[in-house]
Amino acid sequence: MMTTRTTELLVGIFIVIGSASLFMLAMQVSNLSTYSGDEGFEVEARFTDASGLKVRSPVVMAGVTLGRVTNISFDEQTFKAVVKMKIENQYSKLPIKTSANIYTAGLLGEKYVGLLPGSVDDQCEDEKLAAELEGRAPDTQGLECGPQYLAQGTTIEFTQGSLVLEKLIAQFVSQMGSSDSKKDEPEEHP
Amino acid sequence: MRNSIENLGHKGLDFFQRLGRGNILFAHILIGIPGLFLRPSLIIQQVFSVGVLSFVIILVSGLFVGMVLGLQGYNTLVKFGAEESLGVVVALSLVRELGPVVTALLFAGRAGSALTAEIGLMKATEQLSAMEMMAVDPIRRVLAPRFLAGFISMPFLAAIFSAVGVNGGYFVGVGLLGVDEGAYWSQMQANVDYEGDIINGVIKSFAFGVVVTWIAVFEGHDAIPTSEGVSRATTRTVVHSALAILALDFILTALMFGES
Numbered sequence: 001m002m003t004t005r006t007t008e009l010l011v012g013i014f015i016v017i018g019s020a021s022l023f024m025l026a027m028q029v030s031n032l033s034t035y036s037g038d039e040g041f042e043v044e045a046r047f048t049d050a051s052g053l054k055v056r057s058p059v060v061m062a063g064v065t066l067g068r069v070t071n072i073s074f075d076e077q078t079f080k081a082v083v084k085m086k087i088e089n090q091y092s093k094l095p096i097k098t099s100a101n102i103y104t105a106g107l108l109g110e111k112y113v114g115l116l117p118g119s120v121d122d123q124c125e126d127e128k129l130a131a132e133l134e135g136r137a138p139d140t141q142g143l144e145c146g147p148q149y150l151a152q153g154t155t156i157e158f159t160q161g162s163l164v165l166e167k168l169i170a171q172f173v174s175q176m177g178s179s180d181s182k183k184d185e186p187e188e189h190p
Numbered sequence: 191m192r193n194s195i196e197n198l199g200h201k202g203l204d205f206f207q208r209l210g211r212g213n214i215l216f217a218h219i220l221i222g223i224p225g226l227f228l229r230p231s232l233i234i235q236q237v238f239s240v241g242v243l244s245f246v247i248i249l250v251s252g253l254f255v256g257m258v259l260g261l262q263g264y265n266t267l268v269k270f271g272a273e274e275s276l277g278v279v280v281a282l283s284l285v286r287e288l289g290p291v292v293t294a295l296l297f298a299g300r301a302g303s304a305l306t307a308e309i310g311l312m313k314a315t316e317q318l319s320a321m322e323m324m325a326v327d328p329i330r331r332v333l334a335p336r337f338l339a340g341f342i343s344m345p346f347l348a349a350i351f352s353a354v355g356v357n358g359g360y361f362v363g364v365g366l367l368g369v370d371e372g373a374y375w376s377q378m379q380a381n382v383d384y385e386g387d388i389i390n391g392v393i394k395s396f397a398f399g400v401v402v403t404w405i406a407v408f409e410g411h412d413a414i415p416t417s418e419g420v421s422r423a424t425t426r427t428v429v430h431s432a433l434a435i436l437a438l439d440f441i442l443t444a445l446m447f448g449e450s
Contacts, residue, residue: 004231007238014242018346021353022392028375029281029356030384 040067040086041152045100045113049161050081052111053102059085061098061115066091069113081161085113087150095120096148099158111162118158120147212408215329219337219407222330232335233342240301240336240403241343245350247300248293252351255288256280256358263359264367276369277378280359285382285391286447289352291439294398297344298431302406305336306427309410310420318411333411337403344399345392352391390446394439401438402431 047053050072059067067087075082087094097118102111124138124145131138150156226233263279309332312318318328356378363369382388406427413423 004235008234010242011234011237014237014245014343015346017245018349021346021349024353025285025349025356025388026384029285029352029378030382030388 040088042084042086043150043154045083045156045159046080047159047161048080050083051162057112059113094150100156101160102162122147215408216404218329219334222334223338226335233338236335236339237343240339244300247296248347248351249354252354253358256355257362260359260362264363273369274373275377276363277374278381281356281378281382284352284355285387290348290391290394290398293348293351294402294435295432298402298428302402302427302431303424305406306410306424310413310423314415314420333407337407340403341399345395348395394442398435401434405431
């Protein structure tokens with residue numbers, strides 16, 4: 001019969017190894033280490049087609065993941081998909097005219113939202129330039145001065161939805177058909 | 191004709207009686223558990239005999255299951271030029287299914303049968319009755335610590351199984367077959383979800399731990415106090431545990447991964 005101390009020691013070692021395995025599974029195997037938590041600001045974008053996009057799909061600029069898609073819903077007024085995404089707080093200086101596109105990773109890969117930077121859209125600067133050209137005093141009343149960045153609740157205006165393979169093929173085929181129809185009876189050609 | 195129907199009815203009644211006794215025993219054990227924390231040495235002793243002694247078989251089977259997954263996964267994936275996804279295949283199948291299920295099956299064979307035999311023999315040699323004579327509740331003193339030990343040990347064993355299996359797959363895939371090391375881990379991390387996969391796997395192993403130790407403890411306590419009865423009870427533990435694990439696994443999988 002083993003002494004109580006040895007038993008306790010072995011049980012202690014067992015629990016340490018078990019916890020270490022759990023920790024290893026959490027950190028090494030799963031995405032917990034890359035999970036940044038809920039810190040971030042939410043922006044919105046409306047796409048004509050968001051097929052293939054899922055909640056938790058990455059939001060990417062220049063190949064770097066800046067955030068995740070948090071919600072996808074449908075707007076009955078405009079018949080567009082409303083995609084909400086959370087971008088990490090450290091990326092607070094994305095220009096307001098950033099455009100959003102839905103891309104596919106690889107040939108058959110996952111869909112993700114790709115952001116392309118645009119201008120920072122300083123309305124005061126625009127007004128000053130316009131006033132200088134027209135030779136009048138700049139009127140900055142009611143305009144938002146300073147560079148504009150994406151922030152909590154802003155909407156990305158320039159979007160392009162996913163490319164659906166069937167649509168592309170249909171477009172391609174109809175173009176082929178219209179160019180062939182001039183030749184008359186295209187089906188008879190082998 | 192009449193005899194066979196009577197026989198059927200007898201078996202049905204028997205089944206429900208056993209089910210009822212099992213549930214009453216379960217409730218008794220649950221009532222007995224809080225008092226155990228006053229005497230942690232009882233739990234430690236049982237975690238040793240239930241968990242630590244199952245450690246080696248879990249370690250070795252985890253390693254080999256992981257290695258086989260690595261080999262088989264590689265052979266299939268390489269046909270599609272997707273051998274970079276080997277890490278995902280190995281990790282997901284281990285964490286979601288094989289880790290909890292195979293661990294529970296091995297646990298039922300290694301620890302569950304031992305529990306049943308031990309308690310059954312205690313009953314056959316009237317040690318349990320002797321305890322009652324001394325005003326010691328055998329359910330609290332003998333059954334509850336064993337049940338709690340199984341409940342504690344199972345998730346740890348399943349986690350060890352999965353972790354060792356992932357490393358076994360790594361050893362075969364990266365070490366022997368030449369899958370890219372970075373792709374193995376990064377694809378795994380990108381596709382295994384902490385809450386969705388790891389936590390659900392742990393919840394599964396908790397559920398299996400409860401079911402296996404409950405069946406083992408009940409069969410031992412309910413055994414006919416003869417050597418033949420104990421041997422039958424031990425067999426029943428392994429068979430019923432295995433069936434319960436697989437059925438429960440289907441239900442849990444449908445609940446956890448069904449909608450996505």
